[in-house]
Amino acid sequence: MARPHDTIRRSGGWIDVSDLAIGVALLALAAVIFYDAQRLAPGSIYGVGPSVAPLMIAGGLVLLGLATVLAAWRPRADAAAEAGGIDRAAVVVIVAALAAMIALMTLGGGFVLACTVLFAGTAWAFGRRAPAADVAIGLALALVVYAVFTRALTLALPEGPLEKYVQQALDPLVRALRALPWPW
Amino acid sequence: MWDSLAALAQGFAVAVQPLNLVFAMVGVLLGTIVGVLPGIGPALTVALLLPITYKFDPAGSIIMFAGIYYGGMYGGSTTAILLNAPGESASLATALEGNKMAKAGxxxxxxxxxxxxxxxxxxxxxxxxxxxxxxxxxxxxxxxxEDYFALMVLAFVTVSATFGDSPRKGLVSLFVGLALGLVGLDKLSGQARLAFGVPELLDGIEVTTLAVGLFAVGEALYVASRRRHEPETLEAVRGSLWMTRQDWRRSWKPWLRGTAFGFPIGALPAGGAEIPTFLSYSTEKRLCKHKDEFGKGAIEGVAGPEAANNASAAGTLVPLLTLGLPTSATAAMLLAGFQQYNLNPGPLLFAEKPMLVWGLIASLFIANAMLLVLNLPLVGLWVRLLAIKRPWLYAGILIFAVTGTVAAKPSPVELAMLALFGLMGFVMRRQGYPIAPVVVGLILGPMAETHFRRAMQLNLGDATVFLQSPVSATLLALALIALVAPIALDGLRRFKSAED
Known part of the structure; x- marks a missing residue:
């Protein structure tokens, strides 16, 4: 039998690397919570201070982390042998698209541009190979969402160079809609 | 009994006001549209649509939520039947028989x-x-x-450990949620916990950001990573839309039995809609005269589990409204909806804002009736939503996820958390960790801590208070049994299989 994905052969069994990593991550999380709880000032005389719940949760995480590390060791390569591997490239592309979106929103690229990039990147990750069409669809969708959220729902979204023109284009439309005889 | 009917009548007076009817209608429509989309279950439907209601008044938007909640449930069953893609495990049984029926025309x-x-x-x-x-x-x-604390401990156990394939995985999810719930200012002492000097973290982690990250971004990553393994086929709706006389005769009893399974289990915080749907499925299979049809498209196998699923979803509203206790991911999102208006469901809400609560309950009746009218004739329209190409669907879902997050809290930290929770959701999906306990842990953890500390303070730091109150002692004992029983059974099973 072929070696299952993401496992290491050890004498007498297999080690599931993902489960091992999760177990270690849980122990690390417990350590962070424990460290953070140490510097909290104690609460009132009778009550329970703010550090008690963190310590209880950190304790639970330690037990679960150890249990997970133990569970990573398998006598047989059963559960790890699931159907096939994963499409790593697709995951990387979506994460990159998310990072680009965050950068654009943060550095003043604006909502519309950031969402267009995210849309086109995600579509690429799902196997589409028509970037021009996807950019156009993403742009159209982002514009509609932007118009509805800022005007109909009056929620603020990050603005960039494009958004000013969008607002100017929307003004006459909004005025026309307001002039209609609404029942309420 | 007469009191509640009188209160319900007053609730209807609120619910039939024209503007509230519009809110219910919009909610039902949005809920169905988003719920039909594959990969979007009711919890994510509510999470994605929560930001839309930020600027509305509480009564209207909570009525809208009632519509979204029920609409998301209806939409999910359409997806399960026509696409064989159950959005959540509670639709598994429906997908099993319903998709076979669709394949057979x-x-x-x-x-x-x-x-x-x-x-x-x-x-x-x-x-x-x-x-x-x-x-x-x-x-x-x-x-x-102390009683509230015990109740929440019981909810923690039933949500995470009692069901699902491994109690350990459920508990890991729960404790990650509890750890995330620690982030922010401690309500009683005002000290910052796990904020690491980041101002955005002082308010704590938004439930919507967590839910949208885990469910929407995580799902997109998961589906993208396995795209090549699972080709989907959309069944067209062929033949008559209507049920024959025989269909009716075979359906009505399963509907009632499914309801009888679903409502009590949903109302009792006994953990999710999976149990009643599978109980209903196996019961119908046993009672059915056409046993040979099961697995090939038996109408009873759709009628019973669908009724059980809906009844249990409605049942979870009982602990949510009366005790403020969310027992499913969807209920946690509804609680977040209440909290954005500083409304805390529980006995006090019934006393202080009876019109709001009873208006909501009455709106549930109205939303339910609207859905029946909407769904039967318009099903062709919803089917078209299922045909959206996967790349565009998931790209669109990500845009809505980002929009909701950035509209609620315009900050790069919030967006980074969304992406991070997305990766976490992906790893959890891939390794078989349930997601609902994380969401419930985040929202219920801080509440449980507050009750725990208040109980200790009132009793001068004496921890035996949790055993002195009969209610709390009983609930904690139940929680212990619910926690230990599956682990013991699992151990027994493993012991036996090791002997074989």
């Missing part, structure tokens, strides 16, 4: 029995809420903080 009757069954279940279960809620509220008024 009986998609119409399958959708109809699901819709009418959901309506019947919703009607009975909503009536159950109206009758049960005032009674539970009267009991809950006498609950002390």
């Amino acid at each position: 009986r998609g119409g009757p399958a959708l109809a029995t699901a819709a009418i069954g959901s309506f019947v279940a919703g009607l009975i279960a909503t009536l159950g809420i109206a009758l049960l809620a005032p009674w539970l509220v009267e009991i809950a008024v006498n609950f002390g903080p």
Whole structure:
């Protein structure tokens, strides 16, 4: 039998690397919570201070982390042998698209541009190979969402160079809609 | 009983106001549209649509939520039947038989029995809420903080450890949620915990950001990573849309039995809609005269589980409204919806804002009726939504996820958390960790801590208070049994299989 994905052969069994990593991550999380709880000032005389719940949760995480590390060791390569591997490239592309979106929103690229990039990147990750069409669809969708959220729902979204023109284009439309005889 | 009917009548007076009817209608429509989209379950439907209601008044937007909640449930069954892609495990049974029916050209009757069954279940279960809620509220008024704490511990256990393939994985999810719940200012002492000097973290982690990250971004990553393994086929609705006389005869009893399974299990915080749907499925299989049809498209296998699913979803509203206790991811999102208006469901809300609570319950009846009217004739329209190309669908879902997050809290930290929770959701999906306990842990953890500390303070730091109150002692004992039983059974099973 072929070696299952993401496992290491050890004498007498297999080690599931993902489960091992999760177990270690849980122990690390417990350590962070424990460290953070140490510097909290104690609460009132009778009550329970703010550090008690963190310590209880950190304790639970330690037990679960150890249990997970133990569970990573398998006598047989059963559960790890699931159907096939994963499409790593697709995951990387979506994460990159998310990072680009965050950068654009943060550095003043604006909502519309950031969402267009995210849309086109995600579509690429799902196997589409028509970037021009996807950019156009993403742009159209982002514009509609932007118009509805800022005007109909009056929620603020990050603005960039494009958004000013969008607002100017929307003004006459909004005025026309307001002039209609609404029942309420 | 007469009191609650009178209160319900007043609630209807609120719900039939024209503007509130519009809110219910919009909610039902949005809920169905988003719920139909594959990969989007009811919890994510509510999470994605929460930001839309930020600027509305509480009564209107909570009525809209009632519509979204029920609409998301209806939409999910359409996806399960026509795409064989259950959005959540509670639709698994529906997908099993319903998709076979659709393949055999009986998609119409399958959708109809699901819709009418959901309506019947919703009607009975909503009536159950109206009758049960005032009674539970009267009991809950006498609950002390220790009783609430014990109740929440029981909810933690039933949500995470009792069911699912491994109690360990459920508990890991729960504790990650509890750890995330620690982030922010401690309510009682005002000290910052796990904020690491980041100002955005002082308010704590938004439930919507966590839920949208885990469910939407995580799902997109998961589906993208396995795209090549699971080709989907969309079944067209061929033949008659209507149920024959025989379909009706075979459906009505499963509807009622499904409701009888779903509502009590949903109302009892006994963990999710999976149990009642599978109980209903196996019962119908046993009672059915056409046993050979099961697995090949038996209408009973759609009618029963669909009714059970809806009844249990309505049942979870009982602990949510009367005790403020969310027992599913969807209920946690509804609680977040209440909290954005500083409304805390529980006995006090019934006393202080009866019109709001009863208006909501009455709106559930109205939303349910609207859905029946909407779903049967318009099913062709919803089917078209299922045909959206996967790349565009998931790209669009990500845009809505980002929009909701950035509209709620315009900050790069919030967006980074969304992406991070997305990766976490991806790893959890891939390794088989349930997601609902994380969401419930985040929202319920801080509440449990507050009650725990209040109970300790009132009793001068004496921890035996949790055993002295009969209510709390009973609930904690139940929690212990629910925690230990599956682990013990698992150990026994493993012991036996090791002997073989």
